[in-house]
Amino acid sequence: MTTLADLRKSYERAELNEDASHADPLKQFEQWLQEAIHAEVPEPNAMTLATVSSDLRPSTRVVLIKGYDERGIVWYTNYDSRKGQELAGNPYAALQFHWVELERVVRIEGIVEKVSETESDTYFNSRPLDSRIGAWASPQSQVISGRGVLVANAARYGAQFLLQPPRPPHWGGYRLKPERWEFWQGRKSRLHDRLRYGLQPLSEKGSQLWIRERLAP
Numbered sequence: 721m722t723t724l725a726d727l728r729k730s731y732e733r734a735e736l737n738e739d740a741s742h743a744d745p746l747k748q749f750e751q752w753l754q755e756a757i758h759a760e761v762p763e764p765n766a767m768t769l770a771t772v773s774s775d776l777r778p779s780t781r782v783v784l785i786k787g788y789d790e791r792g793i794v795w796y797t798n799y800d801s802r803k804g805q806e807l808a809g810n811p812y813a814a815l816q817f818h819w820v821e822l823e824r825v826v827r828i829e830g831i832v833e834k835v836s837e838t839e840s841d842t843y844f845n846s847r848p849l850d851s852r853i854g855a856w857a858s859p860q861s862q863v864i865s866g867r868g869v870l871v872a873n874a875a876r877y878g879a880q881f882l883l884q885p886p887r888p889p890h891w892g893g894y895r896l897k898p899e900r901w902e903f904w905q906g907r908k909s910r911l912h913d914r915l916r917y918g919l920q921p922l923s924e925k926g927s928q929l930w931i932r933e934r935l936a937p
């Protein structure tokens with residue numbers, strides 16, 4: 721059996737420095753996400769979402785990014801799920817992408833709000849029919865007595881809504897508005913590159929600027 725202590729890898733693919741990175745973290749994210757897509761890494765759109773419960777216990781799960789712009793990062797889920805309940809009690813959350821083959825990580829922290837009903841409707845209606853029925857069939861994060869519950873629910877809602885299931889009221893999007901970003905590029909000898917972007921306090925004109933700082937690995 722392989723000893724875990726002997727499992728190690730040298731990261732030598734690329735570098736990230738102040739001169740070659742974007743001043744706007746959203747642009748840096750866009751570049752890295754596009755590079756991950758073009759490199760055909762598995763599930764480049766998968767990100768870990770961390771939330772914190774009202775009794776201050778953190779939890780994580782994987783979700784798929786479905787949009788991003790200057791307003792933030794969007795994903796879709798069940799609002800009654802564990803993550804939904806935790807976000808209702810504490811809107812601060814963190815996201816992390818790990819593009820293993822590119823030796824890159826992006827961490828994003830900020831505050832989360834629901835996207836508009838119209839935005840959720842538009843995305844819901846773009847999903848395949850079985851996924852739309854699935855949103856009705858699965859009481860996400862609740863205990864169920866067996867897989868048969870899901871199969872029976874899917875059959876029931878499929879028969880009820882036929883080809884036009886409406887968006888369930890408990891299903892929709894969230895948007896995390898970033899307050900802090902970190903871009904991590906693996907380097908040789910564990911001397912990795914880390915650039916953190918934080919928001920400068922509001923200027924008198926009301927415009928916000930990002931401060932970019934290098935962190936020790």
Ligand SMILES: Cc1cc2nc3c(=O)[nH]c(=O)nc-3n(C[C@H](O)[C@H](O)[C@H](O)COP(=O)(O)O)c2cc1C
Nearest residue numbers: 766781782783784795796797798801802803804861
């Ligand atoms: C690659 C991948 C993508 C996923 N995407 C989503 C997603 O976009 N939305 C979602 O609700 N769950 C998604 N899941 C399932 C979640 O990881 C999780 O099991 C579910 O949302 C329940 O989490 P919760 O009980 O903490 O709320 C995905 C899982 C994987 C492995």
